[in-house]
Amino acid sequence: MSQLAPYASKPEDTLGRLHGAGPSPTRSEFQRDRDRIIHSTAFRRLQHKTQVFLHHEGRHFRNRLTHTLEVSQIARSIARSLRLNEDLAEAIALSHDLGHTPFGHAGERALHRSMAPYGGFDHNVQALRVVTRLENRYAEHDGLNLTWETLEGILKHNGPLTNAKGHPDGRYVEEGLPTGIDDIPAIADLRLSSHASLEAQVAAIADDIAYNAHDIDDALRAGLVDLDTFLDAPMAGPIVQEVKALYPHVDPKRQTHEVQRRMITRAIEDVISYSARMVETSAVQSAEEVRIAGKTLISFSPxxxxxxxxxxxVLYSRVYRSETVMRPVRESEAVVERLFAAYMGGSEMPGRWGQTAGSGIALVERARIVADFVAGMTDPYALDEYQRLFDARPDFR
Known part of the structure; x- marks a missing residue:
């Protein structure tokens, strides 16, 4: 690991795991985290969870798994160029969506509304619940027993949750800190007021890069827009014009792919160039100095x-809020809300979920168990449960 920059996260300096795992002769601690995530049940379920377009609409649209793999690839590319720890960046990227519900952000909004009387729902905190409590593969402990650095990255890759005085910060100012955040088992305090590692910051911006380029691709595949829609769009417009000028007679699908790959390449190059200058100017010399730098160091240029x-x-107005997307979104929100209400009202949950949520527990505890169960569902399983409980199947078309 001598090639890593001084401010990169070093596996030999990890704060460790809650449960001792012993050294590995072949893998670093962050490589072990990555492998544990890939082999988890929650990771496999991402294959059948919506990204933007619902699962039933076609196999060529991105789902949470394909999106996660794309984020991981971008994160590794950026981390490698900045001499950061690729394995930690990859582990955080692979786990960043493990807490997402079925039906994409629609399901998350619906579950947050349903959980409002019990403290709400936050997908980053849910991802931590998945990797620390809900995965039950190991004989000696619940969860995946990940390192402190990976847990920190899952929670704080989008920035600190509180300011230095402990008051909610950023998007948590209005609604307060998400419930359950004080119930995450880790070997040490996750330090809500500090920034996360540069590797976590890389995973966060890789998510943005993947979203932008790939949502354009999926919107074109869905027939919601054509490439000309983006001729004057910020960021994409100059690249669309360039590709159309260079390849005017090429099939539109190939033009689209050319636009997509150029967008990703230029966004990555911008992040690498600008972030290298930010890191140099900040004069940080260790991963700990990154945490107390007081600002995000991995970012796009202004x-x-x-x-x-x-x-x-543009994507919000022409794609995400289009009626083609919003009609199934409304249906899927209703599915999640009705499932939650049914289980809270006494409808039986299968297997260990029903046993854990048996009689005699407090209402808020039952709500958290129900939220865990619903959040872990794939799109098809949620629809199967809906049909079992209500003898009906929503029509998303």
Whole structure:
């Protein structure tokens, strides 16, 4: 690991795991984290969870698993160029969506509303519940027993949750800190007011890069827009114009792929170039100094960051809020809300879930168990449960 930058996370310096695992002769601690995540049940379930377009609509649209793999690849590329720890960046990228519900953000919104009387629902905290409590593969402990650095990255890859005084920060200012955050078993305090490692910051921006390029691709595949829709769009527009000028007679599908790959490449190159300057200017010399630097060091340049916001606005108005997307979104939100209400009202949950949520437990405890169960569902399983409970199947078309 001598090639790593001084501010990279070193596996030999890890704070460790809650449960001792002994040294591995062939893998670093962060490589072991990555492998445990890949072999988890929650990771496999991502294959049947919605990204933007619902699972039933076609096998060529991205799901949570394909999106996660794309984020992981981008994260590794950025981490390698910045001499960061690729394995930690990959582990965080692979686990960042493990707490997502069925039906994408629609399911998350519905579960958050249903859980409002019990403290709400947050997918980052849920991802930590998955890897620390809900995965039950190991004989000696619950969870995957990941290192402190990976757990920190899952929780804080989008930034600190509180300010230095312990008050909610960022997106948590209005609603407060998510429930369950004080019930995450780790070997040490996850330090809510500090930034996470550079590797975690890399995973976060890799998520943004993947979303932008790939949602354009899926929207084109769905027939919601054509490539000309993005001719004047920030970030994408100049690349669309460039590709159309260079390859005017090429099949539109190939033009689309060319636009997508150029967008990803240029976004990655911008992040690497600007972040290298940010890290150098900050003068951080260790992973700990990164945490107390007081700002995010991995980011787009200001010009690209502004363009990226503009592109998201175009995607929001032309894709995410289109009736083709919103109609099944409304149906899927209703599915999640009705499932939650049914289980809270006494409908039996299968297997260990029903046993854990038996009579005699407090209402808030039952709500958390129900939320764990619903959040872990794949899209098809949620629909099967809906049909079992209500003898009906939603029509998303």
């Amino acid at each position: 010009a690209v960051a502004e363009a990226e916001k503009g592109l998201k606005a």
